[in-house]
Amino acid sequence: MEFLSQLLDLNWISMLSQTLNTAVPIVLAALGGILAERSGVINIALEGIMLMAAYAAFAIGVVTGSTLLGLAGGVMAGALLAAFHALISIKYRTDQTISGTVLNIFAVGITAYLYRQFNMTESVETFQQWNVPILSDIPVIGEIFFQQQPLVYFTLLLVVIVQLALFRTTWGLRTRAIGEHPRAADTAGIKVNRMRYINVILSGALAGLGGAWLIAEAVGSFTPGMTTGRGFMGLAAMIFGNWTPVGSFLAALLFTVPGAIQVKLQLINAPIPYQFLGMLPYILTIIVLVGAVRRNKPPAAIGKPY
Amino acid sequence: MNKSSTSPPTADPNAVPVLEMRGITKRFPGVLANDNINLDLQRGEIHCLLGENGAGKSTLMNILYGLYQPNEGEILLNGKPTKITNPKDAIAHGIGMVHQHFMLVPTLTVTENVTLGLEENKGLFIDVKKPADRIRALSKQYGLDVDPDAYIKDLSVGMQQRVEIIKTLYRNAQILVLDEPTAVLTPQEVDDLFHTLSQLISQGKSIIFITHKLREVLKVARRITVLRQGRVVGATTPQEADSAKLASMMVGRSVMLKVDKDAAKPQAPVLSISDLRVLSERRTVAVNGVSFEVRAGEIVGIAGVEGNGQAELVEALTGLRHIEQGTVKIDSAVMPNESPDAVIEAGAAHIPEDRHKYGLVLSYPIRYNMVLSTFDKPPFTKGMSLDEGMITKNAKDLVKKFDVRTPSEETFAGSLSGGNQQKVVVAREFSRPIKLLIASQPTRGVDVGSIEFIHKQIVAQRDAGAAVLLISAELDEVMSLSDRILVMYKGKIVGQSEAATAKREDIGLLMMGTQKN
Numbered sequence: 001m002e003f004l005s006q007l008l009d010l011n012w013i014s015m016l017s018q019t020l021n022t023a024v025p026i027v028l029a030a031l032g033g034i035l036a037e038r039s040g041v042i043n044i045a046l047e048g049i050m051l052m053a054a055y056a057a058f059a060i061g062v063v064t065g066s067t068l069l070g071l072a073g074g075v076m077a078g079a080l081l082a083a084f085h086a087l088i089s090i091k092y093r094t095d096q097t098i099s100g101t102v103l104n105i106f107a108v109g110i111t112a113y114l115y116r117q118f119n120m121t122e123s124v125e126t127f128q129q130w131n132v133p134i135l136s137d138i139p140v141i142g143e144i145f146f147q148q149q150p151l152v153y154f155t156l157l158l159v160v161i162v163q164l165a166l167f168r169t170t171w172g173l174r175t176r177a178i179g180e181h182p183r184a185a186d187t188a189g190i191k192v193n194r195m196r197y198i199n200v201i202l203s204g205a206l207a208g209l210g211g212a213w214l215i216a217e218a219v220g221s222f223t224p225g226m227t228t229g230r231g232f233m234g235l236a237a238m239i240f241g242n243w244t245p246v247g248s249f250l251a252a253l254l255f256t257v258p259g260a261i262q263v264k265l266q267l268i269n270a271p272i273p274y275q276f277l278g279m280l281p282y283i284l285t286i287i288v289l290v291g292a293v294r295r296n297k298p299p300a301a302i303g304k305p306y
Numbered sequence: 307m308n309k310s311s312t313s314p315p316t317a318d319p320n321a322v323p324v325l326e327m328r329g330i331t332k333r334f335p336g337v338l339a340n341d342n343i344n345l346d347l348q349r350g351e352i353h354c355l356l357g358e359n360g361a362g363k364s365t366l367m368n369i370l371y372g373l374y375q376p377n378e379g380e381i382l383l384n385g386k387p388t389k390i391t392n393p394k395d396a397i398a399h400g401i402g403m404v405h406q407h408f409m410l411v412p413t414l415t416v417t418e419n420v421t422l423g424l425e426e427n428k429g430l431f432i433d434v435k436k437p438a439d440r441i442r443a444l445s446k447q448y449g450l451d452v453d454p455d456a457y458i459k460d461l462s463v464g465m466q467q468r469v470e471i472i473k474t475l476y477r478n479a480q481i482l483v484l485d486e487p488t489a490v491l492t493p494q495e496v497d498d499l500f501h502t503l504s505q506l507i508s509q510g511k512s513i514i515f516i517t518h519k520l521r522e523v524l525k526v527a528r529r530i531t532v533l534r535q536g537r538v539v540g541a542t543t544p545q546e547a548d549s550a551k552l553a554s555m556m557v558g559r560s561v562m563l564k565v566d567k568d569a570a571k572p573q574a575p576v577l578s579i580s581d582l583r584v585l586s587e588r589r590t591v592a593v594n595g596v597s598f599e600v601r602a603g604e605i606v607g608i609a610g611v612e613g614n615g616q617a618e619l620v621e622a623l624t625g626l627r628h629i630e631q632g633t634v635k636i637d638s639a640v641m642p643n644e645s646p647d648a649v650i651e652a653g654a655a656h657i658p659e660d661r662h663k664y665g666l667v668l669s670y671p672i673r674y675n676m677v678l679s680t681f682d683k684p685p686f687t688k689g690m691s692l693d694e695g696m697i698t699k700n701a702k703d704l705v706k707k708f709d710v711r712t713p714s715e716e717t718f719a720g721s722l723s724g725g726n727q728q729k730v731v732v733a734r735e736f737s738r739p740i741k742l743l744i745a746s747q748p749t750r751g752v753d754v755g756s757i758e759f760i761h762k763q764i765v766a767q768r769d770a771g772a773a774v775l776l777i778s779a780e781l782d783e784v785m786s787l788s789d790r791i792l793v794m795y796k797g798k799i800v801g802q803s804e805a806a807t808a809k810r811e812d813i814g815l816l817m818m819g820t821q822k823n
Binding site for chain 1: 393394397403405408409410411412413414418419422423424425427430431432
């Protein structure tokens with residue numbers, strides 16, 4: 001009973017605010033996945049890209065003393081790794097799943113190596129919370145949405161931008177066309193592979209931003225393997241959101257709610273082992289995906305080099 | 307069918323042709339695909355390009371569309387020599403291509419597909435309203451009845467083809483090239499297409515119509531050019547030519563278009579179906595209480611527009627699909643449900659509708675494909691293993707007997723032409739003694755020479771005492787090959803008649819679900 005009353009006493013508003021915050025890297029990875037897959041290229045390298053970007057953001061941030069430069073470095077590193085994925089899967093027509101897997105393994109190895117080699121003990125100064133004037137004063141909504149760190153706002157903006165770009169612009173129409181029926185697009189005079197390069201590189205930049213978030217906003221310092229599956233959860237959110245930005249954003253929130261609950265439950269010493277609580281987001285991801293995979297349809301030409 | 311042309315001879319033969327291809331020669335390694343071809347197109351005419359698969363029609367049109375460069379020859383548009391180096395050039399010069407396999411993105415709308423590559427923007431965003439209005443106007447002008455907001459995946463094949471036509475019109479095409487446009491259409495859709503084409507030419511467009519179907523050529527063309535083995539073998543008009551003449555030009559020897567057969571001598575029933583009910587892939591009723599018999603020594607043809615349950619009927623008969631209700635008997639033995647083995651054991655042979663999916667293993671050599679249903683029995687087994695020598699010998703014999711044109715019996719089935727692939731299927735199925743033959747679209751995508759051969763083989767099986775069930779979307783084939791005709795419509799047998807007395811018009815009406823008054 002004491003536990004239940006503690007549960008009710010918890011600050012649920014701060015928990016939702018926390019949910020939004022922790023969803024950022026998953027949303028960014030999902031947006032990256034959408035850009036690549038809508039154009040017909042599987043990008044399961046997102047996990048590795050995020051890890052690489054996190055290290056780059058950390059190292060550059062520490063060396064230059066600028067979090068912003070670190071962030072830019074993370075985005076660049078993500079784009080660079082994705083460009084490599086694009087090259088071997090578009091030009092050299094390697095199986096895209098294998099290419100992605102190899103890059104994931106590579107990223108784990110190289111970041112762990114660099115981390116040990118250059119034993120940097122300093123950390124990066126994380127971005128401060130910034131309250132949006134006026135809006136942050138709205139009760140509940142203001143606290144959840146407008147008392148956040150800068151990248152949260154930027155991510156929300158990106159969700160809207162990518163959604164509009166994908167469904168309302170020339171670039172979006174062409175992207176969707178080359179992911180579904182590249183030959184049709186080709187006969188209409190669209191440069192299929194050039195667009196795929198652009199999309200995959202952008203996808204890496206977005207996931208890179210997600211990885212850099214870990215350094216620039218979450219913890220400020222690097223630990224090997226610190227992405228802990230966020231890239232894969234981003235891909236899950238992408239599938240559950242049926243390859244749409246807004247859908248994937250909502251899916252990412254759904255995946256992060258249990259994580260936020262878990263933190264709160266640990267605070268009140270809930271009578272459940274914390275390891276089980278830690279599994280919750282992943283278990284939920286699996287359950288949700290089993291349903292979604294049957295319902296949702298990926299772009300038709302996905303994974304096929306053109 | 308009367309031989310009136312739907313294209314009025316309005317074109318002036320002395321005018322400068324909108325298109326002239328002069329002395330086009332195209333060589334590929336080891337192949338002379340086009341050999342000094344001349345072709346011209348007048349404004350407002352339909353010019354049919356007739357030829358079998360591999361005659362060089364597609365190569366010629368790909369040259370016109372800028373996909374290939376000719377080794378020799380030139381292209382003149384309105385009398386002016388023009389270089390076309392890529393499809394964009396071709397489109398800019400007013401040439402539009404309707405490909406045999408549609409170039410449409412199923413998940414996008416009509417407007418999105420039509421404007422793809424030519425999008426107009428309003429501020430940051432794409433403008434769909436203005437193009438949609440233009441599509442509506444074009445649709446009205448040419449009587450196409452296309453809804454710009456519809457998604458391609460929700461449209462029928464015939465409607466999708468109209469979208470392809472709109473796509474070329476939207477790009478201001480003056481010359482339309484249609485590559486085998488009727489291959490995927492139902493008879494009604496073919497009529498609609500011909501109507502559309504006559505609308506197009508009456509408004510000054512010019513059309514090159516590529517096909518291998520003689521009936522269509524005679525119906526729609528103003529002029530006909532026949533290609534064979536990369537060369538123009540003749541030019542004619544529907545007034546001068548008839549089917550027999552065109553077929554012999556196309557194949558290079560005289561071809562029997564009529565199937566030569568004696569009257570059937572039917573005996574005891576071999577296949578008896580009663581009250582059969584089968585569901586489709588989408589769990590709707592596809593075959594709804596069908597009963598009929600096929601007797602030894604007769605060919606029973608099922609006519610009908612595709613998609614009226616014929617495919618499901620065949621799958622149920624051959625054990626490939628679950629039977630919900632009713633019985634299938636072969637020689638008075640009831641067949642167990644979903645057992646292709648039992649059907650083969652009972653003496654049935656099956657020429658499937660889709661030879662790539664059900665008839666052949668494309669990545670296997672011919673010799674293995676020849677024993678797909680018999681490899682596990684003597685003489686093809688030796689103890690626990692295959693008798694490779696016997697399998698090769700079997701293939702060699704069948705290749706010879708059934709005139710399969712192939713470099714060797716080791717050639718992969720996938721690299722043969724459609725006609726030769728079908729001959730492999732026929733050879734395999736006919737290589738064992740059969741009581742019942744179920745032939746589904748046996749000559750689809752097959753050249754005229756092979757059609758003649760396959761028809762002869764089917765009649766030979768009948769004369770040897772087999773019961774034959776023929777299912778074909780080609781009404782001509784059903785009418786010329788069958789002894790008895792059943793018409794299938796919406797899962798039911800809606801009519802039957804003796805082939806000798808059947809009228810094409812009556813069967814056509816039944817196929818559309820209309821009873822004769």
